[in-house]
Amino acid sequence: MDYTMKSCREFVTVLASSEPAPGGGGASALVAAIGTALGNMVGSLTVGKKKYADVEAEIVALKEKCDKLQTELLDQVPADAEGFVPLAKAYGIPKDDPTREEVLEAATITACQVPMRIMELCCESLDAISVFAAKGSRLAVSDAGCGATIVKAALQAASLNVFINTKTLRNRELAEEMNAKCLGMLDQYGKMADEIFETVKAGFFK
Numbered sequence: 540m541d542y543t544m545k546s547c548r549e550f551v552t553v554l555a556s557s558e559p560a561p562g563g564g565g566a567s568a569l570v571a572a573i574g575t576a577l578g579n580m581v582g583s584l585t586v587g588k589k590k591y592a593d594v595e596a597e598i599v600a601l602k603e604k605c606d607k608l609q610t611e612l613l614d615q616v617p618a619d620a621e622g623f624v625p626l627a628k629a630y631g632i633p634k635d636d637p638t639r640e641e642v643l644e645a646a647t648i649t650a651c652q653v654p655m656r657i658m659e660l661c662c663e664s665l666d667a668i669s670v671f672a673a674k675g676s677r678l679a680v681s682d683a684g685c686g687a688t689i690v691k692a693a694l695q696a697a698s699l700n701v702f703i704n705t706k707t708l709r710n711r712e713l714a715e716e717m718n719a720k721c722l723g724m725l726d727q728y729g730k731m732a733d734e735i736f737e738t739v740k741a742g743f744f745k
Contacts, residue, residue, distance in 0.1 A: 541617040543569065559627055560620030564654045567697040568615035571661050574689030575612060578668035579605040581675035581683045594674045601667050608667070612660050619653040619700075626650045626704075640709070647704045651717055654700035658721060661694040662728045665735070672735050684739030691732035698725055 542550050542561050550569070554561055561569075582602040585591045591598070625646035632639040665687060672683035698721045708714040 542620075543613045543616045560623055561616060562619070562623070562700075563696055564619035564623070564657065564700040565616040567654065567693045567700065568612050568619060568657050568660075570696070571657060571664060571690050571693035572609045572612035574686045574693060575605055575608050575664040575667070577682045577686035577689065578664065578671045579609065581671040581679045581686075584679045585671075585675040588676065591674070591676065597670070598675065601670055605664070605667050608660055608664050612657065612664075615653055615657050615660070619657070622650050622653040644709055647708055648710075648713070651701050651704045654697040655717065655721065657697040658694055658701070658724050661690050661697065662724050664690045665694075665728050665731050669731060669735055672739055680739055680742065684736050687732045687735035687739075691729055694725065694728060694732075698722075 542553060542565070545553075550561070554566060579602055582598045582605065585598050586595055586602070626643075626649065629639070629643040629646040632642060668683055668686045668690065672680060672687065675683060701717060701721050705714040705717050
């Protein structure tokens with residue numbers, strides 16, 4: 540079921556229940572879409588203003604990119620639930636079944652794919668938000684800071700949904716490869732989000 544088609548209240552209610560999905564991955568994707576939309580709002584409030592005419596073309600292009608990011612992030616909510624199904628089924632295979640380890644390994648790799656994609660989309664979102672924060676309407680710059688902070692949280696949350704699975708992989712080379720990619724994104728884009736936040740915050744105390 541695509542819980543993005545439900546109300547916010549319904550989504551939160553199901554999230555708090557014992558249902559296996561949506562979980563951390565789906566929540567991360569939704570949060571990232573919200574953070575991206577906040578950055579995109581800054582763009583919307585910038586376009587058409589004479590004061591920002593020199594950056595309008597760049598902002599318009601960035602808004603189009605963020606529209607797509609928002610859609611893809613929302614698509615990851617049901618995708619994450621679907622990606623978890625094989626893993627949930629694999630854990631139910633009897634331990635004496637000779638196929639269990641192979642099926643479990645494949646399902647674990649599958650379960651890593653969506654949260655890793657969410658992280659990649661979060662990074663793209665932060666790249667965009669950094670521009671909105673630097674060049675967008677000063678009247679809405681706080682929203683760019685909010686967006687950066689929220690997307691950073693989604694980035695971090697999604698990473699935990701990778702790490703909980705890479706920890707159990709038998710293929711340690713693949714596990715370490717995925718871990719390294721995730722840690723790299725956390726380091727680079729976590730710092731970027733912090734810089735956006737601090738820059739926006741500092742602007743209110745000048």
